[in-house]
Amino acid sequence: MLRVLKFGGTSVGSLDRISNVANIIKKQKDQNDDLVVVVSAMSGETNKLLAYAKHFSSTPNKKDVDMLLSSGERVTSALLSIALNEMGYKTISMSGAQAGIKTDDDYTFAKIESIDTTNIKNCIKDGYIVVVAGFQGKNISNNVTTLGRGGSDLTAVALCGSLDADICEIYTDVDGIYTTDPRVVPTAKKLNQISYDEMLELSSLGAKVLQNRSVEMAKKLNVKLVSRSSFTPDVCGTTITKEENIVEKPIVSGIALDDNQVRVGIYKVIDKPGIAGSIFSKLADEDINVDMIVQTVGVDGLTDLDFTVPIDDLIKTKKVMDSFKDSSENIDYNEHITKVSIVGLGMKSHAGIASKAFSAIANEGINIRIISTSEIKISMIIDKDKSKRAVKALHSVYGLDK
């Protein structure tokens, strides 16, 4: 069995934690599995280096930033290899470039274009545990590039796909994906299995654990992902796999909260044809990811438009919206909202899921501002101060506490 294991920054955050990771690897290797290990920089290291760069420039040259940041993962890979070697294993540390990871030229946010696995495959054949510095590759000009946030996960998933490995285990300090945020609902349960699509829709639950980019790539490459913890390695994690592999499809898998949205309202828009289209295309030009949209045409023929954008894009959004001031009566912004989402594969085949949610929310006396639905998700915008109550009610009404 060929496994790709990936250990995040907290898992390798100190020398003792690296020893702990070496012990996890030892257990797997002693079962005669072939192993490729991908590591992040020790926690805090990337931020420290980035702060150094910012000391000199608020907009440091991206090529240099990649030279700078890529060093953190190289250090961890070397240290872990040294630790494993001392335990008696044949090990080798590799940079992204040595692992054959070729990217485009988009420094600090490069995309993997191809992977030449010859070097890794030869080392595996020779019995080596291969320890790869995550988050990095090289471009056609032989310069080091980094893959952006979640880049080490991407490295692991892409290697798993290219090597046709059996499993990709992502170790963090959390032992899997829960039915909802356990800080909000203490009775939240860990899921054993979840589909890629559910995971993508539950991204706010998994954000600390797995970024959407990696899940999307895992889906594309059909990589079986496991989210587990290096702090409790004996606990089974959550397997993220394709829908067909999930035997018992729950109606609702989880309830996600997203506090990082702002609701934008633009009211009594003069009903010029295409004005909504022009708002959204201008927002898209600024790379603002518009999420939920509701349009209401009143009896007066004027249009009200509500939508949400990420809170980090609020300033950019306001700039765009200002250019539509004269075409409307009023524009407002509400940061005191939360998006609550119900996600489950079973929604496809079960009716009445939504109405159950709406009554549960109504019973709590909570107003729903915006609703949007997809095949496997129902999302609602509600007031932020009532969001925890809403999540608890939903978690209970769908039987996730049990």
Next chain:
Amino acid sequence: MLRVLKFGGTSVGSLDRISNVANIIKKQKDQNDDLVVVVSAMSGETNKLLAYAKHFSSTPNKKDVDMLLSSGERVTSALLSIALNEMGYKTISMSGAQAGIKTDDDYTFAKIESIDTTNIKNCIKDGYIVVVAGFQGKNISNNVTTLGRGGSDLTAVALCGSLDADICEIYTDVDGIYTTDPRVVPTAKKLNQISYDEMLELSSLGAKVLQNRSVEMAKKLNVKLVSRSSFTPDVCGTTITKEENIVEKPIVSGIALDDNQVRVGIYKVIDKPGIAGSIFSKLADEDINVDMIVQTVGVDGLTDLDFTVPIDDLIKTKKVMDSFKDSSENIDYNEHITKVSIVGLGMKSHAGIASKAFSAIANEGINIRIISTSEIKISMIIDKDKSKRAVKALHSVYGLDK
């Protein structure tokens, strides 16, 4: 004019010191010079990483050690490039591999085999300041290698030679080479010029500044070296160049002290033919660098042998010497000695230099235990507790105070 500048660990030891280095470079670039800059890791960084490695293993895998240690210089090169870029210069940071430095496979102590300067030359042509991570290269298997102690100086000298650059300036926290150690003789003077051979013989004076490996390579490649300080960049340093370039050849250039030698004595050696040869070949087999040797054959036909070895090799030396116990009456070791050397090109053409030294030492009532001479050097072994007095007397008798 094409200059290679090299900044050591103390010179780039903090973010403020890196800014200072950027200002030194700015001044030179503004004179329209082309610049290749070689940097060390920030001071303390290499030792920190090495301590991390030693945490896991007392004999860490050398290949991994090189992956680990090479990251320090990469960080500095990226940061310096970012700082210069912010000041408005076109800059690029390069790893040793990107700078075209190809080495053999001797991890942690690799030798430079060749340099492909295409990449650097193209960047210079395009107006870039090229900032190279020192101390490293890559071998034929595309693995990163490091060059051992003084490796960043070697990088700079080798690049200067390969690029046929005009000068190689080595910046440290010392502003040049002195006639002797200023801590011993406060009237010691900074030398303006010195030949490669003198520098090699005065290595103990320059050890903090320039290692013999780099001076030897500079001599071989005919690289004009300048030792100067990044802390006082307006002070001229010491130029190390070939003898022909030195107009006024001083009789004595400097007085060196070496406290790191041990005198080994083996007495009444049974006069088997070749026993001295067999002692020295066994020491050589152990990589012990025997320095000064005196052999005395007594009237009884038995031989006394005195020689010095580096103090770091004492344990290895004792082990070798033990195998000759039965062939001699007695073996002893004296750590309380110092080697004092008088170095100067003028010795070649002036007689009486040695006798002047011997009388100066005798006038101080100091015994000389061993003497050895070369074309441009006279070395004497004396008691350690009298070494400072000896150096002061010699410094004065050769007029170096003036």
